[in-house]
Amino acid sequence: MFTTNGGLYCGPDLLDRAVSFYGILITGVLACLVVGWVFPASKLREYVNKTSEFKVGVWFDWMVKLVVSIGLAFVVIYGGFIPDIKILLWWIPQMG
Amino acid sequence: MIIAWITLIILVIRGITLPGAIQGLNYYLSPDFSQLANLDLWFAALSQIAFTLSLGMASMYAYGSFMKQKGDVNNNALITGLGDGATSYFAGFAIFSVVGFLMQSLSIPVEKLVPPA
Numbered sequence: 001m002f003t004t005n006g007g008l009y010c011g012p013d014l015l016d017r018a019v020s021f022y023g024i025l026i027t028g029v030l031a032c033l034v035v036g037w038v039f040p041a042s043k044l045r046e047y048v049n050k051t052s053e054f055k056v057g058v059w060f061d062w063m064v065k066l067v068v069s070i071g072l073a074f075v076v077i078y079g080g081f082i083p084d085i086k087i088l089l090w091w092i093p094q095m096g
Numbered sequence: 097m098i099i100a101w102i103t104l105i106i107l108v109i110r111g112i113t114l115p116g117a118i119q120g121l122n123y124y125l126s127p128d129f130s131q132l133a134n135l136d137l138w139f140a141a142l143s144q145i146a147f148t149l150s151l152g153m154a155s156m157y158a159y160g161s162f163m164k165q166k167g168d169v170n171n172n173a174l175i176t177g178l179g180d181g182a183t184s185y186f187a188g189f190a191i192f193s194v195v196g197f198l199m200q201s202l203s204i205p206v207e208k209l210v211p212p213a
Contacts, residue, residue: 028152052170
């Protein structure tokens with residue numbers, strides 16, 4: 001299908017957006033939030049500090065919890081997440 | 097993997113010796129701090145860093161399964177992050193010196209040649 005003329009949009013454009021946008025970025029945001037808040041990043045930081053030459057301070061926790069999550073979420077929202085949701089739910093006004 | 101860096105060094109040296117490369121390098125190296133308020137710039141920079149550092153691609157889990165229990169994580173992370181940034185910065189030299197050469201040989205000002213982000 002990807003080699004036909006009609007399916008040419010499916011191959012690179014659609015799959016690239018699906019994997020690289022929804023797959024990687026949203027997975028990254030969720031992984032950062034889970035590792036930051038649920039499995040607290042301080043546990044990770046203490047284990048890593050025990051076995052390393054450099055020690056990282058408590059700024060690592062706040063980076064994972066806030067900065068990386070908000071940065072990647074900004075990339076998701078600015079890259080067209082809300083128009084995609086609007087297109088995905090086009091059938092809602094039709095039902096009324 | 098060292099071949100990649102050797103090729104990059106050869107390209108940078110070839111780029112710098114082109115005539116007119118200095119105009120491109122001036123455009124590259126002069127900072128424009130008013131662009132920090134431009135959201136498009138943040139979008140491009142953040143997506144670039146997320147993709148070159150392989151943030152969501154589960155490659156870290158795969159690489160991590162081969163490390164020793166007492167491996168030195170902080171050292172590796174620092175070298176990876178800073179080395180990636182430095183290689184990108186160095187590659188910009190090769191690219192913008194060729195842009196400068198094009199600027200001179202075709203006599204186009206830089207705003208028409210470099211498309212706005």
